[in-house]
Amino acid sequence: xxxxxSAAELEQLRSAIVSSRNPxxxxxxxxxxxxxxxxxxxxxxxxxxxxxxxxxxxxGVELRVxxxxxxxxKGPNVVVNPAELCYFEVKPEDAADVVxxxxxxxxxxxxxxxxxxxxxxxxxxxxxxxYKHQTxxxxxxxxxxxxxxxxxxxxxxxxxxLAKALFKMTPEQVVDEVKRANLRGRGGGGFPAxxxxxxxxxxxxxxxxxxVNGHEGEPGAFMDRAIFTGNPHKVLxxxxxxxxxxxxxxxxxxxxxxxxxxxRHIEQALAQAEAHGLLGQDILGSxxxxxxxxxxxxxxxxxxxSSALMRSIEGLPPEPRPKYIRTSVAGIRDKPSNLNNVETxxxxxxxxxRGAEWYAGIGTERSKGTxxxxxxxxxxxxxxxxxxxxxxxRTIVHDIGGGVAQGKALKAVHFGGPMGGSIPADxxxxxxxxxxxxxxxxxxxxxxxxxxxxxxxxVEVARYFLEWLTNESCGKCVPCRxxxxxxxxxxxxxxxxQGRRGDIERLExxxxxxxxxxxxxxxxxxxxxxxxxxxxxxxxxxxxxxRGEKRDDAAVGSASR
Amino acid sequence: MNEVVLQIDxxxxxxxxxxxxxxxxxAAGIHIPTLCxxxxxxxxxGCRLCMVELETRGRKSWVxxxxxxxxxxxxxxxxxxxxxxxxxxxxxELLAHAPNSPELTAMAKVYKADPxxxxxxxxxxxxxxxxxxxxxxxxGAHAVDFIERGADREISFIPEVASKECWPCQECFAxxxxxxxxxxxxxxxxxxxxxxxxxxxxxxx
Amino acid sequence: MDSALLNPILDQHRGKPGDLIHVxxxxxxxxxxxxxxxxxxxAEALEIPFGRVMRIATLxxxxxxxxxxxxxxxVCNGISCHLRGAKELMAAIERATGVKAGETDADWRFSVxxxxxxxxxxxxxxxxxxxxxxxxxxxxxxxGVLEQYP
Numbered sequence: 037x038x039x040x041x042s043a044a045e046l047e048q049l050r051s052a053i054v055s056s057r058n059p060x061x062x063x064x065x066x067x068x069x070x071x072x073x074x075x076x077x078x079x080x081x082x083x084x085x086x087x088x089x090x091x092x093x094x095x096g097v098e099l100r101v102x103x104x105x106x107x108x109x110k111g112p113n114v115v116v117n118p119a120e121l122c123y124f125e126v127k128p129e130d131a132a133d134v135v136x137x138x139x140x141x142x143x144x145x146x147x148x149x150x151x152x153x154x155x156x157x158x159x160x161x162x163x164x165x166x167y168k169h170q171t172x173x174x175x176x177x178x179x180x181x182x183x184x185x186x187x188x189x190x191x192x193x194x195x196x197x198l199a200k201a202l203f204k205m206t207p208e209q210v211v212d213e214v215k216r217a218n219l220r221g222r223g224g225g226g227f228p229a230x231x232x233x234x235x236x237x238x239x240x241x242x243x244x245x246x247x248v249n250g251h252e253g254e255p256g257a258f259m260d261r262a263i264f265t266g267n268p269h270k271v272l273x274x275x276x277x278x279x280x281x282x283x284x285x286x287x288x289x290x291x292x293x294x295x296x297x298x299x300r301h302i303e304q305a306l307a308q309a310e311a312h313g314l315l316g317q318d319i320l321g322s323x324x325x326x327x328x329x330x331x332x333x334x335x336x337x338x339x340x341x342s343s344a345l346m347r348s349i350e351g352l353p354p355e356p357r358p359k360y361i362r363t364s365v366a367g368i369r370d371k372p373s374n375l376n377n378v379e380t381x382x383x384x385x386x387x388x389x390r391g392a393e394w395y396a397g398i399g400t401e402r403s404k405g406t407x408x409x410x411x412x413x414x415x416x417x418x419x420x421x422x423x424x425x426x427x428x429x430r431t432i433v434h435d436i437g438g439g440v441a442q443g444k445a446l447k448a449v450h451f452g453g454p455m456g457g458s459i460p461a462d463x464x465x466x467x468x469x470x471x472x473x474x475x476x477x478x479x480x481x482x483x484x485x486x487x488x489x490x491x492x493x494x495v496e497v498a499r500y501f502l503e504w505l506t507n508e509s510c511g512k513c514v515p516c517r518x519x520x521x522x523x524x525x526x527x528x529x530x531x532x533x534q535g536r537r538g539d540i541e542r543l544e545x546x547x548x549x550x551x552x553x554x555x556x557x558x559x560x561x562x563x564x565x566x567x568x569x570x571x572x573x574x575x576x577x578x579x580x581x582x583r584g585e586k587r588d589d590a591a592v593g594s595a596s597r
Numbered sequence: 598m599n600e601v602v603l604q605i606d607x608x609x610x611x612x613x614x615x616x617x618x619x620x621x622x623x624a625a626g627i628h629i630p631t632l633c634x635x636x637x638x639x640x641x642x643g644c645r646l647c648m649v650e651l652e653t654r655g656r657k658s659w660v661x662x663x664x665x666x667x668x669x670x671x672x673x674x675x676x677x678x679x680x681x682x683x684x685x686x687x688x689x690e691l692l693a694h695a696p697n698s699p700e701l702t703a704m705a706k707v708y709k710a711d712p713x714x715x716x717x718x719x720x721x722x723x724x725x726x727x728x729x730x731x732x733x734x735x736x737g738a739h740a741v742d743f744i745e746r747g748a749d750r751e752i753s754f755i756p757e758v759a760s761k762e763c764w765p766c767q768e769c770f771a772x773x774x775x776x777x778x779x780x781x782x783x784x785x786x787x788x789x790x791x792x793x794x795x796x797x798x799x800x801x802x
Numbered sequence: 803m804d805s806a807l808l809n810p811i812l813d814q815h816r817g818k819p820g821d822l823i824h825v826x827x828x829x830x831x832x833x834x835x836x837x838x839x840x841x842x843x844x845a846e847a848l849e850i851p852f853g854r855v856m857r858i859a860t861l862x863x864x865x866x867x868x869x870x871x872x873x874x875x876x877v878c879n880g881i882s883c884h885l886r887g888a889k890e891l892m893a894a895i896e897r898a899t900g901v902k903a904g905e906t907d908a909d910w911r912f913s914v915x916x917x918x919x920x921x922x923x924x925x926x927x928x929x930x931x932x933x934x935x936x937x938x939x940x941x942x943x944x945x946g947v948l949e950q951y952p
Binding site for chain 3: 258414
């Protein structure tokens with residue numbers, strides 16, 4: 037791989053790659069995202085490879101194994117480019133037909149999307165309901181890029197933003213661009229990224245760090261993995277731009293240990309970027325040095341909390357620090373550390389390339405850009421979805437998601453996992469917006485949208501979240517460790533029909549103190565799902581408690597006779 | 598050293614800029630309850646009993662005074678309806694594990710905490726961390742540490758280390774608000790390295 | 803654990819306390835569990851108190867302080883799988899294997915693990931056995947699936 041020593045050399049490489057490729061030549065993209073991989077997409081890819089090889093040089097088609105396309109429920113997914121023909125639930129036996137269709141420009145009718153009511157076929161991505169309502173600025177490239185080949189990313193325009201930042205902008209101008217774009221954190225906090233960058237940049241110290249939070253511990257959120265596994269260079273490019281802006285020469289990627297594919301793709305991306313001089317010493321001949329280390333969480337939710345994450349990188353137990361010690365001022369080894377989520381970093385290249393005004397033109401007044409949403413639960417079309425901020429939840433659940441599974445009625449929509457809340461079906465016209473949803477009690481969080489049908493037990497959901505959290509907290513502070521456990525026990529008793537008078541007051545008191553007194557966001561927000569339940573679903577709770585009281589009364593009655 | 602002036606319970610308090618609110622309060626003779634705090638140890642911020650109410654520009658917030666740094670013109674209240682409620686519920690949560698702890702029982706009277714409010718789980722340890730932190734920070738022996746996580750967290754005397762370090766020391770026993778540390782050590786000794794008495798007498802000879 | 807396998811790992815990280823997690827991961831991956839004698843050597847090599855090694859080793863679900871069975875069964879316990887019936891699925895797994903999450907059966911055939919969202923919500927509820935996904939599982943399918951793993 038040639039080491040690139042200037043922006044011009046990068047462009048030369050890009051032209052060389054692009055001109056060596058025939059854009060009209062069909063390319064069969066097989067999704068190897070987590071869910072497709074779990075449904076043996078590897079066997080499909082092998083069968084397609086065997087068929088292409090069998091045809092030899094006359095094949096005239098290419099095969100590319102890519103990252104997550106998004107339509108996880110209908111995998112294994114195959115997209116034939118450039119026509120953007122979408123084939124679903126593809127099996128190894130379909131290989132010959134798929135390859136033939138790619139070569140001949142025909143359509144394999146049995147593999148395309150069909151409307152469940154009318155049976156009408158939609159062959160192209162622009163016609164498939166799941167895809168057509170999306171704005172796929174981040175995930176769109178996933179059907180075109182093999183994550184193990186940096187050439188694909190460069191051919192798609194990759195690293196042009198980095199070159200622009202390094203050679204045409206000062207670090208201050210880069211920070212300013214991100215501030216004016218109003219990019220808000222996508223990991224759950226929704227904090228203005230540009231502001232955090234500025235704090236880390238200006239904080240006193242001789243060294244500062246940038247960090248990718250790829251922990252993605254929120255249950256029901258799988259979009260970070262989709263982007264990071266499918267297009268690791270996009271995240272890396274954002275990180276390098278951020279490092280340049282902040283003045284950091286050492287970056288950290290913190291991610292999960294349990295996806296070998298993710299680890300392989302990140303390691304490959306780091307190695308290939310370095311080989312090309314896009315990472316490491318003297319990036320693109322600019323004089324800017326930047327190195328990246330890879331670290332892993334080995335299985336606890338709290339280590340996704342930024343200060344706990346930093347302790348973990350230091351080799352210490354992942355115990356958070358209070359928020360008034362800002363990590364952007366004192367983070368890893370007490371040095372200024374700017375941490376952002378995978379999706380936040382992935383937004384940066386396009387902001388630099390196309391400008392803050394363009395970015396701020398998408399979304400609502402205070403929530404800009406697009407958001408990746410992991411759509412799951414009782415929904416028909418579950419997967420990774422990308423829509424502009426401001427999109428009504430109804431669009432996501434019904435138009436994109438195909439509505440509630442098994443024809444049932446929608447009862448609630450939950451955002452933010454164990455740190456979020458549920459809102460009832462009659463609020464489904466609420467818009468995807470940080471502040472609007474936070475006010476309703478269902479903050480976006482990482483963007484995991486759970487659809488709940490009419491049979492969902494809302495007491496059980498709150499109990500589940502608390503039980504889950506009691507196992508995932510570090511255990512340091514009393515209101516989290518004890519408060520969550522006691523809250524869970526009350527809810528458990530209610531779900532077993534052993535509710536007692538005074539349970540609601542007990543729950544409200546526990547919630548109140550947990551929200552106010554916990555050390556970190558995990559504890560503080562652990563009360564939020566239950567809060568939303570008591571706000572919108574209190575009658576259901578009261579009814580379950582009453583069932584328990586009736587049983588007690590009955591037992592007392594029979595004993596006293 | 599820089600000096601700041603802050604207000605605690607309506608009283609003007611002078612403090613040096615590197616102090617915490619708790620230190621400033623104590624220096625001024627103002628009481629704030631604590632459990633996991635100890636002068637010889639780094640502030641822990643685990644029990645949350647020392648939480649106080651701050652008021653800035655009309656907005657209230659609640660912080661742990663053992664960690665929170667003083668600042669010029671900071672307005673602090675050591676008691677309020679919210680602060681008292683926080684302390685009451687925290688005490689009730691701790692009493693569920695150690696209903697007979699003298700320190701907890703004394704504080705419970707002040708804040709009218711009901712030891713039977715929540716489900717009992719008589720593990721006796723309130724995980725204040727005094728033993729772990731003292732052994733780590735003051736003795737450097739590392740004979741006892743936390744294990745597990747979340748609601749399953751416990752302290753554990755590490756037999757390989759405790760068998761050498763603890764008998765001549767025993768300093769953490771007196772720090773423990775529930776006497777659990779002592780019990781945990783002796784249980785560990787009995788199960789993991791019995792014969793300590795004989796061994797230490799042999800050594801003494 | 804065979805010292806020929808352990809020593810290269812320790813040598814790579816000798817004197818670097820910050821590398822504890824990397825070392826434990828490597829040992830877990832190689833040996834499938836963390837024997838206490840090995841952890842004592844880790845403490846010595848990385849110059850960390852043994853108590854801290856134990857703290858980290860017991861904190862994380864990935865690390866096992868007891869030998870694991872031949873087959874690792876991970877049952878997804880994320881919210882989406884929960885909504886789709888993971889609780890009933892877990893109960894069926896417990897009945898079929900005879901053990902609960904975090905345990906290994908007496909024949910060392912199955913180690914069952916639960917807790918994290920496995921990130922493949924669209925195909926849940928699911929279990930992963932030795933890295934193979936078994937998707938859209940129902941309780942009545944459990945016996946048939948586990949039969950494949952002697």
